Amino acid sequence: MFQSLSLLPLLGIFAVAAAAIWVAGVQLSNTTDVLSRRLGLGQALGGVILLAIATNLPEIAITASAAASNNLGVAVGNILGGIGIQTLVLVALDAFGMREKVSLTYKAASLTLVIEGLLVVAVLIIAIMGTQLPGSLVAFRIGPDALAIALVWMLGVWLIGRANKNLPWHDSSGDAPDTQAEPKGHSQAETEQQATDKGRSTARTTFVFLIAAIVTLVAGVVLERAGDGIADHIGMSGVLFGATVLAAATSLPELSTGLTSARAGDYQLAISDIFGGNAFLPVLFLLATLISGQAVLPQAQATDIYLAGLAVLLTSVYLAGLIFRPKRRVLGMGIDSLAVLILYAIGTAGLFAIALGKA
Template sequence: MFAQLSLPILLLIFAASAGVIWIAGVKLADTTDVLAARLHLGKALGGIVVLAIATNLPEIAITVSAAASGNIGVAVGNILGGIAIQTVVLVFMDMAMKERKPLTYRAASLSLVIEAVLVVAVLIVAIMATQLPGDLIAFRVTPGALAIAGLWLVGIWLSGRASRSLPWHDSAGDAPDTQEEPKGHSQGKKDKAAGHSARVFWVFGAAALATLIAGVLLERSGDAIADHIGLSGVLFGATVLAAATSLPELSTGITSVRMKDYQLAISDIFGGNAFLPVLFLLAVVVSGEAVLPSAQASDIYLAGLGVLLTCVYAAGLIFRPKRLFWRMGADSLAVLVLYAVGVAGLFAIATHG
């Protein structure tokens, strides 16, 4: 149906869907924070799983839609491209800082470094899984996708332990001169301003439904747009589509920064990035195909780019740069340059591949 529509109509559908994801995604993230506070889910393993699923509904909708329609390249590109571009979201959060110090300086914490290591770990396993035989699949499940999901669960358990206590001089693993209030204090403030619980549940449900529907429309219209303009599904999924689904993270992250909950702002990005490769398991179940062994060179390249950008911010959290360059820290500037160079390389791969 979408392939028969004209390009202007497709662009309108895509823009409208992105707008819905922006608005509904922000409401979803806010109500998720409130529900986490009221149901005491924040530090529980099951709660983290629920929160990860809720805050990644646009990516889940796109993955299911793409896998069901056989567009594996779009699904893989959106997952791996989403990690890279959501890491770049931290650049804009850094620029939104009201203080004259970079984001990583004020958020520096060992627990955040552990979360960054988890992102790197799941991406490395995803890269390793691309080299497994394509026929290594049973009951619509592949060992690579299962390994990623298992590693993610172990990783968030370790992250939860790290956020409670570490065997360091500061048991929370926080550096000196970081944020004054504890991580997650903005969730409590949102809770107080949210009103009755019944209303919060209704808003959460409506936002989740709107996000799912908009995510499917975004993927279908985006795939048709890519065909119209001659852009590969991998490139479109890794750039335009991934950018559209990152809009809620951008808005909620800037809100957290302005509420001086710097650690939560970074944790939300790392947490979402660590969860995204778990969607490969969902893509395998829906499509019935071994998704990762069919990955292209551009997919592996994107995974490497995600690892590189995450490592830059992990180093920033450890070394805590103080100088600002054009309202951003040295780590954010490096990430912005590396991402630009990385996207140029991605186009070179797609053009000459």
């Protein structure tokens, strides 16, 4: 249906779908906070999984839609490109979300966040390794690479849960001195309290969560189909479009909720949500394999592998920032955020150079 439309209607449909994802994504985040608190999930395994799924529903919808239509290039590009774009969200949080005149990583520094960032790096490295496997390694619609990513993610989430409870360090919380005054996740408790004060029951919150999830899933499918048509009209490959414009559109909820957390002084939660979402995204390769029946990662193009490497690089810069805690701000942001912004700009230029070189 979308392929028969001209460029202007496709752009309008894409914009409406992106706006729907923004609005529904904010509701998903708020209701997830409330449900996690009321159901006693909190920072436990169930709460982390619920949050990861809720914040990545647009990517889930796009991956499922692309895999079902055998458009695996868009699925891979959106997953790996989404990690780079969502890491870039931290630059926006550093520049526009800080209440104090210090860098984001200075106030958020925590060993738990370092573990979360290392999990992102781990699943990305497995994804890169998976691109070199033969495509015939599929049994019962499952590939060993996608399965390994899912298992490592589950193990990493369990370790993060352990780290949130206690670490064998002088400060068992793993937080550096002079970080945020309130504990990680205090903004979630405030969201739940506001919902209670307004008389919003758990049943009503669950209903809003389900409606927002449905809207997000439908909008995600529309976004992928309209985006595919736009890419054809402007002569842009589906991989490049999925890794840039499409990935940016699906990252809008993370930007909104991240700014809310940062402005509330919950800097650790702001970074944790981004790292948590990024670590979960490669798990969607398992979903794509189950739906398509094909080994997805062995079909990855050079641009996909390049994007995975870029995401590892950007995450590593923030890991260094969490350890060295640069306090000084340059051009309104921390030095690490400025480095990420520059590296992403250079990396994107390299991405287009690879695409043009293969044209």
